[in-house]
Amino acid sequence: MSTSQIAFLKGHGTENDFVIVPDPDNALTLPAALVARLCDRRAGIGADGLLHVVRSAAHPEARSMADEAEWFMDYRNADGSIAEMCGNGVRVFAHHLQRAGLVEEGDLTVATRGGPKRVHLAKNGDITVSMGQALLPEAGVTVSVDGRSWPARNVNMGNPHAVAFVDDLDHAGDLFTAPSFTPEGVYPEGVNVEFVVDRGPRHVGMRVHERGSGETRSCGTGACAVAVAAARRDGADPAVTGLPVTYRVDLPGGTLVITEHPDGAVEMTGPAVIVAEGVIDPAWLETA
Numbered sequence: 001m002s003t004s005q006i007a008f009l010k011g012h013g014t015e016n017d018f019v020i021v022p023d024p025d026n027a028l029t030l031p032a033a034l035v036a037r038l039c040d041r042r043a044g045i046g047a048d049g050l051l052h053v054v055r056s057a058a059h060p061e062a063r064s065m066a067d068e069a070e071w072f073m074d075y076r077n078a079d080g081s082i083a084e085m086c087g088n089g090v091r092v093f094a095h096h097l098q099r100a101g102l103v104e105e106g107d108l109t110v111a112t113r114g115g116p117k118r119v120h121l122a123k124n125g126d127i128t129v130s131m132g133q134a135l136l137p138e139a140g141v142t143v144s145v146d147g148r149s150w151p152a153r154n155v156n157m158g159n160p161h162a163v164a165f166v167d168d169l170d171h172a173g174d175l176f177t178a179p180s181f182t183p184e185g186v187y188p189e190g191v192n193v194e195f196v197v198d199r200g201p202r203h204v205g206m207r208v209h210e211r212g213s214g215e216t217r218s219c220g221t222g223a224c225a226v227a228v229a230a231a232r233r234d235g236a237d238p239a240v241t242g243l244p245v246t247y248r249v250d251l252p253g254g255t256l257v258i259t260e261h262p263d264g265a266v267e268m269t270g271p272a273v274i275v276a277e278g279v280i281d282p283a284w285l286e287t288a
Contacts, residue, residue: 087220
């Protein structure tokens with residue numbers, strides 16, 4: 001790691017917060033240990049994850065998407081591990097690009113490890129992300145916390161989710177420790193686990209344990225997985241009815257609106273905020 005100054009920003013989407021590192025030419029090396037230190041809430045800047053902002057043409061994992069998406073969201077979990085996608089992260093990523101004058105209001109495409117994601121930047125500040133189609137693997141899953149167990153819906157939004165409907169969100173425990181699940185082999189790389197309660201017609205509340213980060217204030221892909229699971233539970237499959245279905249999903253950090261269309265496309269709408277920007281101290285980088 002070079003000891004030259006590295007610029008950063010801090011942002012959040014419904015309080016799912018991120019360290020943002022602009023690096024258009026992919027000149028920085030960000031080893032897992034450094035990412036974890038940057039995301040540490042006591043020893044670093046503090047965040048649920050890190051958004052490495054790179055031009056797609058400059059990154060080996062994104063070059064194949066460069067004709068479709070100029071920018072690649074190289075996303076890292078708070079423990080430094082690499083993740084396929086982060087829905088709230090895409091909104092914050094797009095907001096940063098607009099704020100920096102790199103894109104304009106309207107439509108753009110962001111490259112992610114979960115594939116290209118279409119984004120719309122609205123005049124009112126809301127950002128809508130087309131999250132792709134949900135996959136619903138048939139494997140049955142059970143999740144457990146503190147001696148309680150629930151059947152969970154297996155949903156993949158470019159990353160894996162287990163969605164459990166519960167009577168009380170407190171039953172999820174502290175969610176700092178990953179809930180256990182069975183069968184053990186169904187999620188070989190870990191899973192994001194959502195606990196969900198009903199709050200009204202097409203309206204749910206949730207808490208989430210994100211793999212590699214623990215409980216977070218919000219999870220965009222998790223909210224999408226929850227809305228899809230709730231629709232199937234409620235018998236509202238847009239592919240069958242021919243009608244879009246929309247759920248309001250309350251998270252500890254705010255509310256997201258999720259719509260699934262008859263063609264399977266899932267859209268997520270919500271806010272994004274940049275709260276600070278600065279420079280990482282080179283002396284700190286040497287010790288980190």
